[in-house]
Amino acid sequence: MKSQVRAGAILLTGLLSGSGYGLTLTLPQQQQQQNQQNNSGQQQGQQGQQGQPGQQNPNQQQGNQPNNGDKPTPLFGGSIGLKTSRQTKDSATLGFNGVDPNGQVQKSFLTAAVTPVDTVSAQKVAQTTVAPADLVQFLQDGGLNPDAAPQKP
């Protein structure tokens, strides 16, 4: 009798511990673990974005190095068919910085951290608006359509 009850109790415990209840109870723990993993991944990502203290941002590096690229060609000049906007006087130009000889963006530029200057520049772009009066004048001068399309819902 006792052994039967004990066997039943063991059977029930075993079933319960392997059942969905157990699984349901561990779900938040799994989520917590996942969150922790995600957080550590994000932290790693952040570290990657920020770069190591000893490493220099390739953009900054380029800015500090003298530009020894192709010889500047005047705008709309040359006989290659493709014109360049580079000016001999315009030392600020970045030419082909950030691209490899095949024209592909270099990985180091894609993974480099965004600097506060870049963030400010993006904010500046976000604030760029066209004054309605200027646009009206521009459209008139160009003989362009003054009417805008109706707004989509």
Next chain:
Amino acid sequence: MNMKLTKILLTLLATTLFAQASSAQLGSVLKNAQKAKTVADNNKPWTPEQELAIGQASAAKLISVFHLYDNPDMTKYVNLVGNTVARQSGRSVAYHFAILDTEVVTAVSLPGGYIFITKGALANLKNEAELAGVLAHEVAHVDHRHLEREIRAQKNADFAKTEAASHVPVGSELVNMAGSVVTRALTLKVSRDKESEADKFGVELSSKAGYDPSGLRNFLQFLTSVPTTPQTTKALGLWGSTHPPLADRISSLNSQLPNYPNNGQKLAERYAWYVNPPAFSHDAAPTTAATSAPTAGAGELDGIVSQGVIVLTGGKLAEGTRVKVRPQQ
């Protein structure tokens, strides 16, 4: 007694087994429901707040790669042309146009209405209609949320990396997201379908705005004629790797163009006035105060109103030029 106890135990066993099965099912259902919610969230278009945050962070990331070309007059001009075509799309997005300081020939659109064209592209466009064509194509990508849809699709394919899609991302999540937006924009080929959709809608926007709708086609044709040299490979490599073959697009555009009026504006003079060799120099950007930009059409007419009729007193305009009259101050 034994029988009774066995019965009880069997009943308990059956109940437990049933509960276990139901619970396992419930767990599976919950898991699937969570998965379905994630998919549903990722399939939802980003809210204006999400789009704005992701767009601005992506813009900063793109600027970190190529840097901004700081030329207020030229930037204002690009914004005027861009807004001229964007206002024909009807989507309530505040578009922002800017110039990237690179010789690479390309244009990039980001979520939130951020559109960038490079100095290299501007140097090779012939007129305002071509600029309008390129910008209208980028506006079409934003209007149809092409990049956003690709990012959302990628998130669906990779649940492990899924961030909650129902909130505005901040901090490292936003940084990571901006990184993947820009990496995708600069390294992966836009699908043929999406590019074709953008070409088609772009031509429509240019035409509705009053431009010659063949601007984009003409620019693409020019790109096919560029000889291959180390410098042109550098300049056009990005365009080639992120866009479908030029010949296919030109052929498709050629079949669409007869559906649009062919009397749109090209505005080559106005383009040359804003985008010219001195304009690319920071020291010698043209100022609107010094003189005014050319108006539509080549040449000018002088005249005077007499008894309700404009009597022309001089000047010459090209045949077919559209004329609007404003009294001289």
